[in-house]
Amino acid sequence: MNEILEILEKDARTTPEEIARMTGIAPAAVRKEIKKLEKDGVILKYKAIVNKEISREDDSGVRALIEVRITPQKNLGFEHVAERIYQFPEVTSCYLMSGAYDLLVVVEGKSIHTVSNFVAEKLSPMENVRGTVTHFILKKYKEDGDILKQPERSKRPAITL
Amino acid sequence: MKISKLVQDIPPSGIRVFFELVLGMKDVISLGVGEPDFVTPWNIREKAIFSLEEGYTSYTSNKGMIELRREISRYLKNKYGMDYDPEEEILVTVGVSEGFDLAIRAITDRGDKVLIQEPTYVSYGPVATICGGRPVPVKTEPQNGFKITPGGIIGACDKKTKAIVLNYPNNPTGNSYSKKELKAIAAVVAKKNLTMVSDEIYCDLTYDFDHTPFPTLPGMKQRTIYLNGFSKAFAMTGWRIGYACGPKDVIAAMTKVHQYTMMCVPITSQMAAIEALKNGERSVAEMKREYKRRREFVISRLNEIGLCCHKPEGAFYAFPSIKKTGLSSLEFSSRLLKQEKVAVVPGTAFGASGEGYVRISYATGFDKLKEAMVRMERFLKSYIT
C-alpha cells in the first residue's frame, strides 16, 4: 500500500515535510505524489472526524439506516436509482448490498420527524422503489475505525529502563 | 531487619533522584519509557478474558503449557529457521527478566565472570552479582556503533570467564548486528569456550535487515541460551511472559530453579501468548511499520537540531550524543526536564560508557514526538551555537 496514503489516512494534517522525514522520500517527491493522488481522485478531501456524541450541538440530529428494495431498470441496473437517491443532501452514505435488500441508505436529519418525512415523501414514492425498512441509530460506539470515546490517558509509568 | 551483605553491596542506581523528579512532575512529554505505547492487541486480551470465563485458573506444567511451547517452537522455526524441541529445549519464563536470572543461575559458580557489553540494559550486572557471579563490563565505542567486537571480548577474557551476555537489537542504543559481525563474535565465543546468553527480545523490531538469531550461527546452538519474550513485539509488558531456549541439559537446570522459585508462569498470560503467536502477526507488522516511521522522523529531527545520532537498526530507542552541549548526561537530562518538560534517560543509567549520550524512546505517538522535538530544539539553541 502507498505509504503516503497510509500516513494521511491516520492523520491528514501530517505535512509533506513530516511525511518526507518519516519515509525517507524527498519532500518535493512527497508533494508531487500527493498532488497526483488528489488529481486522480484517490484523495477526495481532508476533513475532521467530529464526535457528534459529545459535540453538544443540540441539532446534531438523528441518523437512520434504511434498507431499500428496488426494481432494477433495464440497461441501467441499480445505478440510476441509486444516483437519484444519493443526490439528496440528507443521504450521508449509500451502498449497493447483496442479500435481502438492494441499497443501504444512511440518512441524517434534525429529528425522527424529518427523517420519517424524507422516507415517506422522497424515498418511498420514488419510481422503482419497492419498499423500505427504517432503523434509527440509538448510539454510535465506533465509526470507520475510530472509537467514539475520549482517548484515555496512558497507563504507563513516565519513565522505565 | 538485617539485610544480607550480598544485597547490601549492590550499588543503588545513580539516577534514582532523576527518576523521582520525572515521576513527580506533571504534563511531561516522556521519551523515557522502555515499553510500547500500544496496548496489547484486542484479540490477545479477549482470549485471556475468555480463558478466565472458561475457568482456566490453575497451575500449569512447570515448563509452561505444551500447547504454548509448541507454538513457540513453530514460530521460531517459521520465522528464523530455528530448531527447538518443545518438550525439552523450551522453558516459558516470567519475562526475559526471569529467563535471564535462570540462565545465569544455571551456568555460573561463585566467582565466575560474565562479560556484559556496555552501555547495557540495567538488569544484567546486578543479576549476575546476585547469582554469585562477577559481571565484567566490556566497554564499546561510539565509532563502532557501540557494538562489542571480537577484540573487545578477547581483551576482557581470563580463566574465570564463563559467559557473555549479548543483547541485540540493543537497549539502550538501538543497534543490532549483521550476520557477518555475529559470525566474528561466534568465532571468539567458541575459541574462548564461552556460553552465550543472547537477549533477543527486540528481534521482531529490526528494520533494515533480517535479524540473525545467535543460535542459528554455525556451532552456536549448543553454546547459546536464547532469550525472547512477548513484552516488546506484542506490546505485552504487563503480562510478564517470555521464554528461554537452549540445549536440554541447561533447560533442565533452569527448569529446576524455576519450579522451586516460580512454579509456572500465570496461566492467563500463557493463554494470551498462545493467541499472540497464532494470530498476532498482523498486529506486530503494523506496530513495526509505525515504529519504523517514527524512527526515521526522530533521527532526522535529532540530527537537524544538532544532536548527532546515527540510525539505530532496531528496538525503539535512539541514542544521540549530547557532547556538543558541554553538559554531562545527567545535567542535560535534568535541565531539559526542568526547562522544557521533556524526559529522556541519561546515558550513564546504562553504565559509565553512556556518558555524553541520552536514550530517547520513540515508543510514543507522533503528536508527542513532534512537540518534544520542538521543545528540544528550543532547549538546544541555548547550548549549541
Ligand SMILES: Cc1ncc(COP(=O)(O)O)c(C=O)c1O
Ligand atoms: C534488553 C531487555 N531485556 C529484557 C527486558 C525485560 O523483558 P521482560 O518484560 O520480558 O522481562 C527489557 C525490558 O525493558 C529489555 O529492554
